[in-house]
Amino acid sequence: MEADQCRFLFLLFLFMCQLSPEVAAEVQESSDDSGASRETVQLTDVPAAMEFIAAAEVAVIGFFQDLEIPAVSLFHSMVQKFQAVSFGISTDSEVLAHYNITGNTISLFRLVDNEQLDLESKDIESIDATKLSRFIEINSLHLVTEYNPATAIGLFNSMIQIHLLLMMNKASPEYEESMHRYQNAAKLFQGKILFVLVDSGVKANGKVISFFKLKESQLPALAIYRTLDEEWDTLPRAEVSVENVQNFCDGFLGGKRLNTTLPSLDNSYFSNRLNF
The missing domain is CATH 3.40.30.10 (Glutaredoxin)
Incomplete structure (x- = not known):
């Protein structure tokens, strides 16, 4: 303690x-970026998801059982905002089971400390752009992380x-x-x-x-x-x-x-x- x-x-x-x-x-405003257009990567099986996560310093994956919920379009909107983060999406039941996902969840994976951080179903239901942006901004730790007000929280949360x-x-x-x-x-x-x-x-x-x-x-x-x-x-x-x-x-x-x-x-x- x-x-x-x-x-x-x-x-x-x-x-x-x-x-x-x-x-x-x-x-959350600090990570706005007007870079080139990007899209989420469709992850259709476990090997694809594992390779996707391993190739990125920070990866965010939307694990969705229902693609009609409001959080899905919100998730897609984050892709342009965070140019240094890789975004993927999966509805495959085996992929969800592999990462212990039981409901609609958005997860952030960090290479630097092998962390998986989840926004669970109860949080997804009330998520908005501000909350999702802060979740990504705060927890995005890279091999070298520039210190700023948001990353300071992520540093504290790291193991x-x-x-x-x-x-x-x-x-x-x-x-x-x-x-x-x-x-x-x-x-x-x-x-x-x-x-x-x-x-x-x-x-x-x-x-x-x-x-x-x-x-x-x-x-x-x-x-x-x-x-x-x-x-x-x-x-x-x-x-x-x-x-x-x-x-x-x-x-x-x-x-x-x-x-x-x-x-x-x-x-x-x-x-x-x-x-x-």
């Missing part, structure tokens, strides 16, 4: 660094208890190459460590950076945190190479670290802000 509370407080702190209740109510944060300005000339290397390093720790990008060019993210006792002059930097026991470490002025990231993570996993415990958090500060 104590470990769960520490995990909750830490990630909620990151969440509240940026998000007011008013902003939270509108967070992976170690998070690595790269704090770097996305406008810097080195960003593209650094991110490519960071993503390659993330593949080495899939299922063990969640890789997160914190854009230091976003003013509100300054609180996240200072939380780890880092200054702008020390960026880019890496910060690693384990929610179970609040142990953490930082690597200021980090060269973002696969080797450096791997060595930093391996050192932390092996018990080598410089810092120990994050500052204690005021529980009342959070309890008064749980209105999102």
Whole structure:
């Protein structure tokens, strides 16, 4: 219970660094995209569904026994909104049984931690565009997830208890190459460590950076945190190479670290802000 509370407080702190209740109510707007037209993929058997899920970092599948319900057209409307998510649909009884689906359900699958998150029949009946958008936005964790108000909740919900944060300005000339290397390093720790990008060019993210006792002059930097026991470490002025990231993570996993415990958090500060 104590470990769960520490995990909750830490990630909620990151969440509240940026998000007011008013902003939270509108967070679904952040994923609008005017990209090319896309369609849902029809999944007619179990092998097709398994291959579809395995090929995507984030996959959302509508498991429907009845294609006439309002949630089906709503589901199709999400395809254009979330360009980085793969959408599939299935009515096949064997597919539904394979994924333990007993009614009309929308499920999100994450490659990064092998999670299956379900919106069950009782939720589907009252679902609207805002609720479905928030469900997808909040739970879409990739190999590298950019920190924002919605993904902060998804990070908290993940079963992976170690998070690595790269704090770097996305406008810097080195960003593209650094991110490519960071993503390659993330593949080495899939299922063990969640890789997160914190854009230091976003003013509100300054609180996240200072939380780890880092200054702008020390960026880019890496910060690693384990929610179970609040142990953490930082690597200021980090060269973002696969080797450096791997060595930093391996050192932390092996018990080598410089810092120990994050500052204690005021529980009342959070309890008064749980209105999102």
